[in-house]
Amino acid sequence: GPAKTPAAHAILDRLADVGLGYLSLGQPLTTLSGGERQRLKLATHMADKGGVYVLDEPTTGLHLADVEQLLGLLDRLVASGKSVIVIEHHQAVMAHADWIIDLGPGAGHDGGRIVFAGTPAGLVAARSTLTGEHLAAYAGA
Secondary structure: OHHHHHHHHHHHHHHHHOOOOOOOOOOOHHHOOHHHHHHHHHHHHOOOOOOEEEEEOOOOOOOHHHHHHHHHHHHHHHHOOOEEEEEOOOHHHHHHOOOEEEEEOOOHHHOOEEEEEEOHHHHHHHOOOHHHHHHHHHHOO
């Protein structure tokens, strides 16, 4: 009925906020990528008070324009008092972060140690890690 219309709009708005406005009703979860499933879960919890969000590669499958939309959403979550931790390789997300913890020095068995902790600008300036080199190239520094 009419009383449910505002609630439905709020849910649809949250789906659009996380870049999932294209989903159809009844779409099986098995058709979603890992990044899409994480963003769906994020949309369901966005109205909660407080909290910590941990996202693992949330940009997977996103168009660059949608990455910008996701960054805006993450900013709004932080501004509302929530903590957001993102595990991500996307350079736009790294450049946008408040703080980076870079694990390395390599991947897999060659990694697992903290090789840098600080701001994105500090990582670019240090260029002491592979991530720092790639982020510096991305930033044009």
